[in-house]
Amino acid sequence: MSLTDVKHQPTAQRLFQRTLSSGRMSHAYIFHGPDGVGKETFARGVAEVLLCGSACDVSLSAAEAEAVGLAKARVGCGSCADCLGVRGDSHGDLHIVHRYLNRDHPEPEVRKRKALEMGVDVIRHFVIDPVGLKSAHGRAKVFIIREADRITPQAQNALLKTLEEPPGPTYLILLVSAIDRLLETTRSRCQSLRFDSLPTAFVASRLADLAPDVSTDQRAWYAAASEGSLGLALESAEQGLFEINQTIVAGLSLLPQDRSGATLTVWTDSAKAVSDVYKEHDPDMSDTDVTRRGIKTVFRLAATWYADVLRRASGCTTIVNTLHAEAVAKSAGTIGAEAAAEAVNRIAKAGHHLDRNVNVQLCVETLLNDLARLGIEAGAVSR
Ligand SMILES: [Zn+2]
Structure with missing residues (x-):
C-alpha cells in the first residue's frame, strides 16, 4: 500500500505532502486517533517515500485532490527493492517496534516477561541503540512504534533525547489512539497529527474486500457500528459480534420485564465469548484485562442500542440497528x-x-438494575 492508498485522511495527507515537497520533515511524529483508521498504513507509506530511491509524484483523483488541496502526491515507486522491502517487512532501515519484541530481546529475563508494555530494555535495544547505528541502505532509518502509549514513563524518559535529535536522517513515528496517554515531555518533542474516523460507506466497501464471507446485512451493521474504524469493524466481524448483538438487543428490548436475571446471564456469556477471541489474539493479556475488554464490548453494543432509541425518539431515522428498526421504534415510544x-x-x-x-x-x-429502572420509570411516566 502506498501513501495515497490511505483514504479519507486529508489532513494527514496534506501535511505530509507539503512537508515532503519542502524537504523539511520533522524527526519525530505522533500519529493519534481511533484505532483502525489507517495510521500504520500511512506511516508505512511515509517510510516508503523516505526509503525509496525513485519516489515519484502521482496525480490524485479529482475528489481527493479537492479534499487534500493538492493535485499531486509524492509516493514510493512501489516496485524497487526498497519499496518491496518496506511492504514485505524485510527492509533493514524500517524498524517496526511493538510490545511483543521483548521475545526477541537478548536478555532471558526480558524474554520471560509478559508483553504488556514496552519498558526501558525493549526501547533501548530496539530503538535507542539502532538509531545510533549506520543505516543499512544509506538513505534513512524509519522507526514506527505501535501502541506507543504502552511505552512505560521510564522508557519514554529514556527516549526523549532520541526524539529530540536523532543522528542522521532518522525518523520516528509513534502511533497512539489517545495522545493524552503520552507524557507531556514526549508530546512536546514530536509533531502530532490527528487521524479521523472513516465514513461508514468506506468502511463497508473495504470490509467487502477484506472479509468477503460476511453477508451484506452483517457488513452493513459492522460498518455502521464501527464508529468509523475499519479495524474495529474487522475485529467485530471476527468476534462474530453480529450474532452476539442479536441476543443483546433482544434482551434490552425486554429489560424492564426481566425478573429472572436472564439479561445478566446473556451479558456475561456474550462477554465471555468476546473475551475468548481477545485472549486468543493476545495471550499475554491478563485475565482481568481480557474480562474487562469483553464486558466493555457488550457495553458498547448496549450503548449503540440506546443511542439508536435516542435517535429514533428524537425523530432521526438513521440508526445502526436497522434490522431491529421496529424494536427500536417501540422502545423509543415506551422509554x-x-x-x-x-x-x-x-x-x-x-x-x-x-x-x-x-x-x-x-x-x-448495578448497570443492568439502573437500565431496568430507567425503563420502568420512563414507561410509567409515558402511561
Ligand atoms: Zn521504490
Whole structure:
C-alpha cells in the first residue's frame, strides 16, 4: 500500500505532502486517533517515500485532490527493492517496534516477561541503540512504534533525547489512539497529527474486500457500528459480534420485564465469548484485562442500542440497528429520549468504573438494575 492508498485522511495527507515537497520533515511524529483508521498504513507509506530511491509524484483523483488541496502526491515507486522491502517487512532501515519484541530481546529475563508494555530494555535495544547505528541502505532509518502509549514513563524518559535529535536522517513515528496517554515531555518533542474516523460507506466497501464471507446485512451493521474504524469493524466481524448483538438487543428490548436475571446471564456469556477471541489474539493479556475488554464490548453494543432509541425518539431515522428498526421504534415510544440518553450516560460511567478496577460482576449488575429502572420509570411516566 502506498501513501495515497490511505483514504479519507486529508489532513494527514496534506501535511505530509507539503512537508515532503519542502524537504523539511520533522524527526519525530505522533500519529493519534481511533484505532483502525489507517495510521500504520500511512506511516508505512511515509517510510516508503523516505526509503525509496525513485519516489515519484502521482496525480490524485479529482475528489481527493479537492479534499487534500493538492493535485499531486509524492509516493514510493512501489516496485524497487526498497519499496518491496518496506511492504514485505524485510527492509533493514524500517524498524517496526511493538510490545511483543521483548521475545526477541537478548536478555532471558526480558524474554520471560509478559508483553504488556514496552519498558526501558525493549526501547533501548530496539530503538535507542539502532538509531545510533549506520543505516543499512544509506538513505534513512524509519522507526514506527505501535501502541506507543504502552511505552512505560521510564522508557519514554529514556527516549526523549532520541526524539529530540536523532543522528542522521532518522525518523520516528509513534502511533497512539489517545495522545493524552503520552507524557507531556514526549508530546512536546514530536509533531502530532490527528487521524479521523472513516465514513461508514468506506468502511463497508473495504470490509467487502477484506472479509468477503460476511453477508451484506452483517457488513452493513459492522460498518455502521464501527464508529468509523475499519479495524474495529474487522475485529467485530471476527468476534462474530453480529450474532452476539442479536441476543443483546433482544434482551434490552425486554429489560424492564426481566425478573429472572436472564439479561445478566446473556451479558456475561456474550462477554465471555468476546473475551475468548481477545485472549486468543493476545495471550499475554491478563485475565482481568481480557474480562474487562469483553464486558466493555457488550457495553458498547448496549450503548449503540440506546443511542439508536435516542435517535429514533428524537425523530432521526438513521440508526445502526436497522434490522431491529421496529424494536427500536417501540422502545423509543415506551422509554423516550430522556431515559435513552440517561442510559447511554450510565453505560459510559460503568465503562469508566471498569477502568478503575471495580468488581466486574457488581458493576454489570448495578448497570443492568439502573437500565431496568430507567425503563420502568420512563414507561410509567409515558402511561
Ligand atoms: Zn521504490
